[in-house]
Amino acid sequence: MNRSTPGLPVHHQLLEFTQTHVHRVSDAIQPSHPLSSPSPSAPNPSQEMLISVALGQVLSLLICGISLTSKYLSEDFHANTPVFQSFLNYILLFLVYTTTLAVRQGEENLLAILRRRWWKYMILGLIDLEANYLVVKAYQYTTLTSIQLLDCFVIPVVILLSWFFLLIRYKAVHFIGIVVCILGMGCMAGADVLMGRHQGAGENKLVGDLLVLGGATLYGISNVWEEYIIRTLSRVEFLGMIGLFGAFFSGIQLAIMEHKELLKVPWDWQIGLLYVGFSACMFGLYSFMPVVIKKTSATSVNLSLLTADLYTLFCGLFLFHYKFSGLYLLSFFTILLGLVLYSSTSTYIAQDPRVYKQFRNPSGPVVDLPATAQVEPSVTYTSLGQETEDEPHVRVA
Known part of the structure; x- marks a missing residue:
């Protein structure tokens, strides 16, 4: 720290320092951080928006594959084994990512991670498993339309958790995009009712609806936790720990709750191929x-996944002879419009107003600004999740 001149008020000392050293800060910043021209390699906003939407649709197509294989297993072969299907996925994650952590050295080694954070990943693995289980279980009690609509509850959950725990701040256009996406989902549900696809088991609709809401809440918690881990730690650590604890808990749940159903499966090459297809899509x-979450955000990903049901419907037109409705196309393009609106503007990370800004200069001292100074957001995330700074060398203390 610099030595202050005795006898002068604090704001005079700060003014004296600024007049003496501002040229040093300016000289250090300008050569490596030109303010007038962006990096030529940086994507323009249109490219960012298109890439953001396209990445989300890849995830939707994978979910479409998961839905189709699950439908064939349950309806054509009467293989109702959601826990076993999750167990296969967790085993694949364990074999690929947990073993990768096991052979790493130092602080990224599996044992080192377990010593520091084992109980957190244990909770996360349990949350992830039960989120999948609750939503699949809901199909036995309520209708498809209810599940499609109530599953959207994951979006406000992710927004609230991102706001409070990740300090992500949204603009008006983001909320408009979210509303448009949900309207598109409502349009699809309306088309299902008109086409007669809203029927379901319906044995106890309230129980089914509560299961969907519970699953959506757990999905939201898992997604925001995932975003935090991959931004602060690593993707491999997240997947390795999910594989470890997910396989452990799903194995226990499989032995207790689903072993009889597994014994009833009429095994043949077709069923085996469907399980392989499901596991490949789930692992992907x-x-x-x-x-995708690291390049966009958990909120953007969940909005993108709203189109997954529509891809399944479009495939069902040929595979299951579903009736076509123009409302399905209207729903699809409405959701895409909402995604474009959401991705058109960057979110930003809020700064705690109690925290001082600090100017860090390798060749000069550090200045602490007064706590009463106005603190404006200086870090934003583009639609691709890339960190940008409005003021070079400004960091939150």
Whole structure:
């Protein structure tokens, strides 16, 4: 720290320092951070928006594959084994990512991670498993339309958790985009009712609806936790720990709750191929989702996944002879419009007003600004999740 001149008020000392050293800060900043021209390699906003939407649609297509294989297993072969299907995915994650952590050295080694954060990943693994289980279980009690609509509850959950725990701040256009996406989802549900696809088991609709809301809440918690981990730690650590604890808990749940159903499965090459297809899509979804979340956000990903049901419907027109409605196309393009609106503007990370800004200069001292100074957001995330700074060398203390 610099030595202050005795006898002068604090604001005079700060003014004296600024007049003496501002040229040093300016000289250090300008050569490496030109303010007038952006980096030529940086994507323009249109490219960012298109890439953001396209990445989300890849995830939706993977979920479409998961839905189709699950439908064939349950309806054509009467293989109702959601826990076993999750268990296969967690085993694949364990074999690929947990073993990768096991052979690493130093602080990124599996044992080192377990010593520091084992209980946190244990909770996360349990949350992830039960989120999948609750939503799949809801199909036994309520209708498809209810599940499609109530599953949208994950979006406000992610927004609230991102606001409070990740300090992400949204603009008006983001909320407009979210509303448009949900309207598109409502349009699809209306088309299902008109086409007669809203029927379901309906044995106890309230129980089914509560299961969907519970699953959506757990999905939201898992997604925001995932975003935090991949931004602060690593994708491999997240997937390795999910594979470890997910396989552990799903194995226990499988042995207790689903072993009889598994014995009833009429095994043949077709069923085996469907399980392989399901596991491949699920593994691809888990492996690719952290990449997309890091480039966009958990909120953007969940908005993108709203189109997954529509891809399944479009495939069902040919595979299951569903009736077509123009409302499905209207729903699809409405959701895409909402995604474009959401991705058109960057979110930003809020700064705690109690925290001082600090100017860090390798060749000069550090200045602490007064706590009463106005603190404006200086760090934003583009639609691709890239960090930018409005003021070079400004960091939150």
